[in-house]
Every structure is written in structure tokens, then in C-alpha cells.
Amino acid sequence: MVEVLVTGGAGFIGSNFVRHALRRHTDWRVTTLDKLTYAGRRENLHDVIDDPRHTFVHGDILDAAVSGPLVARAEIVVHFAAETHVDRSILAAGEFIRTDVEGTFVLLEAARRAPRLRRFVQISTDEVYGSVATGASRETDELKPRNPYAASKAGADRLAYSYWATYGVPVVITRASNNYGPYQFPEKVIPLFVTNAIDNRPVPLYGDGGNVRDWLHVNDHCLALDLLIASGVNGEVYNIGGGNEVTNVDLTHRILAHAGRTAALITPVPDRPGHDRRYCLDTARLRALGWTPQVPFDEGLRDTVEWYRKNEWWWRPIKEQDPAFRSYYQAQYGRTT
Ligand code: NAD
Ligand code: TYD
Numbered sequence: 458m459v460e461v462l463v464t465g466g467a468g469f470i471g472s473n474f475v476r477h478a479l480r481r482h483t484d485w486r487v488t489t490l491d492k493l494t495y496a497g498r499r500e501n502l503h504d505v506i507d508d509p510r511h512t513f514v515h516g517d518i519l520d521a522a523v524s525g526p527l528v529a530r531a532e533i534v535v536h537f538a539a540e541t542h543v544d545r546s547i548l549a550a551g552e553f554i555r556t557d558v559e560g561t562f563v564l565l566e567a568a569r570r571a572p573r574l575r576r577f578v579q580i581s582t583d584e585v586y587g588s589v590a591t592g593a594s595r596e597t598d599e600l601k602p603r604n605p606y607a608a609s610k611a612g613a614d615r616l617a618y619s620y621w622a623t624y625g626v627p628v629v630i631t632r633a634s635n636n637y638g639p640y641q642f643p644e645k646v647i648p649l650f651v652t653n654a655i656d657n658r659p660v661p662l663y664g665d666g667g668n669v670r671d672w673l674h675v676n677d678h679c680l681a682l683d684l685l686i687a688s689g690v691n692g693e694v695y696n697i698g699g700g701n702e703v704t705n706v707d708l709t710h711r712i713l714a715h716a717g718r719t720a721a722l723i724t725p726v727p728d729r730p731g732h733d734r735r736y737c738l739d740t741a742r743l744r745a746l747g748w749t750p751q752v753p754f755d756e757g758l759r760d761t762v763e764w765y766r767k768n769e770w771w772w773r774p775i776k777e778q779d780p781a782f783r784s785y786y787q788a789q790y791g792r793t794t
Contacts, residue, residue: 458484458485458486458510459482459484459485459486459532459533460486460488460530460531460532460533460573461478461482461485461486461487461488461531461532461533461534461535462487462488462490462527462528462531462533462534462535463475463478463487463488463489463490463535463537464489464490464491464518464524464534464535464536464537464538464564465490465491465497465536465537465538465539466487466489466490466491466502466513466537467489467491467493467497467498467499467501467502467513468491468496468497468501468537468538468541468642469496469501469636469638469640469641469642469645469675470537470580470636470675470678471489471491471501471535471537471538472501472502472640473638473639473640473675473676473678473679474535474537474678474679474682475487475489475502475505475511476502476504476505477676477679477683478679479505479508479510479511481683482683483510485510485533486510486511486512487510487511487512488511488512488513488514488527488531489502489511489512489513489514490514490516490518490523490524490527490538491513491514491515491516491538492515492516492517492518492538493515494540495642495779495781495782495785496541496542496642499513500771501640514527517560518536518538518556518560518561518563518564519555519556519559519560519563520563521563521566521567524563524564524567525563525566525567528564528567528568528571528574529567529570529571529572530571530573531571531573531574532573532574532575532576533574533575533576533578533686534564534568534574534576534577534578535578535580535682535686536561536564536577536578536579536580537580538556538560539553539556539557539560539580539609539610539613540552540553540556540557540606540609541606542606542642542644542645543584543604543606543607543729544644544729544789545606545644545785546604546605546606546609547604547605547729547730547731548785548788548789550605550606550609553605553606553609554605554609554612557606557609557610557612557613558609558612558613558616561579561613561616561617562616564577565577565616565617565620565626565628568620568626569620569624569626574626574627575627576627576629576686576689577617577620577626577627577628577629578628578629578630578631578682578685578686578689579613579614579617579618579628579629579630579631580631580633581610581611581613581614581617581630581631581632581633581694582607582610582632582633583632583633583634583635583671583696583698583736583738584602584604584606584607584610584733584736585600585602585607585610585611585614585632586598586599586600586601586602586632586736587600587601587602587603587607587733588601588603588733588734588735588736589735589736589737590734590735592737593698593737593738593739594632594696594736594737594738594739595696595739595741596632596693596694596695596696596739596742600614600615603731603733604731604733607733614630614632614694617630618630618692618694621691621692622692627691628691628692629685629686629689629690629691629692629693629695630693630694630695631681631682631685631694631695631696631697632694632695632696632697632738633673633678633681633696633697633698634670634671634672634673634696634697634698634699634736634738635670635671635672635673635736636672636673636674636675636678637672637673637674637675637757637758637761638674638675638676638757638761638764639675639761639764639765639768640771641675642775643772643775643776643782644782644785644786646705646708647708647712647758647761648765648772649661650708650709650712650713651712651715651716651761651762651765652765652772652776653722654712654713654716654718654722655716655765655766655769657718657722658722659722659723659724660709660712660713660722660723660724661724661725661726661790662705662706662709662723662724662725662726663705663726663727663728663729663732664725664727664728664729664732665706665725665728666704666705666706666709666723666725667704667705667706667734668704668705668732668733668734668735669702669703669704669705669734669735669736669737670702670703670705670708670735670736671698671699671700671701671702671703671736671737671738672699672701672703672708672754672757672758673697673698673699673701673750674699674750674751674752674754674757676751676752677697677699677750677751677752678697680748680751681695681697681743681748684743684746684747684748685743685746688746689746693742695742695743696738696739696740696742696743697738697740697743697748698737698738698739698740699750699752699754700740700750701754702735702737703754706723709723711755711758712758712762715758715759715762715763716762716766726790
């Protein structure tokens with residue numbers, strides 16, 4: 458059996474990856490290491506938590522006594538664990554530096570000594586390139602992160618690279634665009650707007666709504682990770698972009714249409730400070746390995762709206778009862794949901 462460690466496996470992308478990995482790789486034994494922050498939830502793994510090939514460890518990547526032995530016995534590490542929400546990083550950046558930078562350092566130190574390790578996937582982000590007015594970011598482009606989240610991810614990204622260059626840790630770095638799909642915490646724009654729309658509540662659109670994101674279905678992200686675990690070149694960076702460039706205002710109209718609501722719910726709110734105008738990825742390097750996204754955006758978005766509609770058990774307690782969500786929402790939007 459192949460020993461696989463997934464950090465942050467109780468979060469949005471991590472839980473989708475754990476589910477995908479157990480289904481697709483019957484020779485993998487998966488250990489999830491997750492601190493269960495506000496964004497990490499056992500419910501995200503409800504259907505796989507008791508799988509005999511899955512072990513859940515509640516712990517902090519920063520705690521070397523916990524994370525070290527797990528890295529030591531792994532053949533593959535997929536490192537998702539991070540603080541991930543830009544708006545929270547603007548309100549308070551400390552935890553981003555600790556988890557995203559120092560946490561990655563703790564894992565890489567263990568990886569240096571891991572005898573069987575053959576792949577360490579550093580999950581980075583397209584946000585490390587900063588805002589790109591025209592064209593598409595290539596893996597060789599300069600990194601110009603513009604908010605504390607993006608800067609902490611850029612630090613981790615280059616730290617991982619340095620452990621390949623210096624110590625030969627078999628690192629592959631991925632920079633994915635904005636993901637969407639089931640189990641995404643409802644502070645991020647798609648699940649926030651979908652669940653507000655279901656409840657016929659306003660959707661808070663930042664600034665002029667003209668910012669552009671390139672949407673990637675989480676299942677297509679998982680397929681790209683499979684490919685890179687098998688065929689990625691050590692020390693290389695791979696962009697993973699869905700190829701679905703959409704302005705926020707366009708995205709909002711599409712969500713409202715799928716949810717059966719009108720544009721009357723759109724409520725302009727003050728812009729995010731330092732709001733990156735546009736991200737766009739050149740994915741030629743990954744496509745050369747044989748990957749193309751499978752999920753057409755409108756289909757993926759429709760199914761995602763449907764998932765939130767059918768799974769109120771998952772998001773309603775977060776939005777209506779979780780003090781961490783409610784105090785954040787109050788601080789961010791000046792109102793309760
Ligand atoms: P998420 O916020 O949903 O999940 C993060 C997970 O990490 C949570 O389960 C949380 O409990 C866990 N975690 C946080 N701090 C930890 C710690 N110190 N020790 C152990 N676990 C800890 O995030 P996500 O959207 O699933 O993102 C996963 C990864 O993908 C992140 O590294 C993020 O930067 C990257 N990424 C995300 C996107 C996106 O659109 N969501 C795009 C590109 C890259
Ligand atoms: P988000 O989901 O936070 O992802 P990121 O900032 O990592 O791209 O936001 C996606 C886009 O949606 C971004 O341009 C900011 C915008 N946005 C809003 O307009 N309103 C909101 O309430 C949120 C959370 C985001």
C-alpha cells in the first residue's frame with residue numbers, strides 16, 4: 458500500500474481530494490492531518506472518515522511532534538493546509554504567516570529526513586503572481602503577491618522550491634486558480650452568494666464587480682494533482698487553471714439565474730483593499746502532460762448551486778450558528794447574514 462499524507466484534508470479542496478484519492482487509488486492508504494480550524498470540518502469527510510484505508514489525525518502542522526512522524530512514513534505528501542481567505546488576511550495576517558509559511562517549514566524539515574518520500578506537492582495559488590492586467594501568467598513569471606494571504610503563500614511556494622534545490626526534497630509546486638464545488642466554506646464568493654441567494658438575501662458585490670477570476674472545478678483540480686503526483690518533474694511549478702475567465706458581476710448573474718433569483722439581490726459594497734483586478738494562468742505546461750479540464754463552467758456552477766440546495770445540513774449550521782462565521786461576517790460586511 459502507498460502511504461499518502463494529506464494536510465488540510467478536512468478543508469474544501471483537501472476533502473474533495475481525499476474522497477477522490479480513496480475512490481481512484483485503491484492501493485493508497487490516506488492519512489488526513491488537520492487542525493480543524495473554523496474552515497476545517499469533520500463533516501467534509503463524513504462519507505470517508507470511517508473508510509478502512511483512511512485515518513484522520515486531529516493536529517497542527519506546526520506541531521513537529523505530530524506532523525513529523527506522519528511525514529516520516531509517507532511516500533506522498535499533498536500539502537493543502539493553510540489559512541486561505543484573503544479578507545481574513547486583511548483583517549489579521551498573523552495566522553497566515555504562522556500556518557502558511559512556518560507550517561510549511563515544519564513539514565519540509567521533516568520531509569528532508571523522510572526515507573520513503575517520493576513526492577511532496579506544495580499547493581500554492583495563482584494569487585502569488587499578483588494582479589495581471591493582460592495576458593496569462595506563466596510559471597517563470599515574477600511573483601508579485603499583493604495581499605497578506607498571497608504573500609504568505611508565495612513565501613511557502615519558494616521555501617518548498619528551496620528544499621528541492623538545497624536538499625533534494627522531491628517537491629512539485631502547483632498554482633491553481635479559484636476553485637469551486639461542494640464543501641467550500643461559505644465565506645468564499647460562490648458558496649456565499651449561492652447560499653444567500655437560496656435564502657433570498659442580498660449578495661455583497663465588491664467595488665464595481667469588474668474583477669476577473671478564472672474558475673476551476675475542484676474535481677478538475679484533483680485530476681491535475683493525480684497527474685502531477687505521477688508525472689510532475691521535481692522542482693517544477695505547474696499552473697492549474699480552469700480557463701473560465703469571468704467577471705464577478707457576470708458570475709453573480711449566473712449564480713442568481715441558477716438559484717432562480719433576480720439581480721435585485723445584488724448589493725454593491727465597498728471594495729476589498731488592494732483587490733487584485735484579474736488573475737489568468739497559462740496552463741500549457743500542465744496540458745503538455747495530458748490534462749484538460751473536464752467540467753464546463755455553466756454545468757459545474759449549476760451542479761454546485763444544486764449541491765448547496767440539497768445539502769443545507771452542511772452550510773446552514775455554519776451560517777446560522779457558528780460564532781466564528783457570524784463574527785467574521787459582522788466584521789466584514791457590517792451586518793449579520
Ligand atoms: P480551506 O480554508 O477550505 O481549508 C484549509 C484546511 O487547512 C482546513 O481544513 C483547516 O482546518 C486546515 N488547517 C489550517 N491551518 C492548519 C494547521 N496549522 N494545521 C493543520 N491543518 C490546518 O482551504 P481550501 O480552499 O481547501 O484551500 C486548500 C489549499 O489550496 C490552500 O493551500 C490554498 O492556499 C490552496 N488554493 C486554494 C484555492 C481556492 O480557490 N480555494 C485556489 C488555489 C490554491
Ligand atoms: P474569494 O472567493 O474571496 O476568492 P479570491 O479573493 O481568493 O479570489 O473572492 C472571489 C472574488 O469575488 C474576488 O474578486 C472578490 C469577490 N468577492 C465579492 O465581490 N464579494 C464577496 O462577498 C466576496 C467574499 C468576494
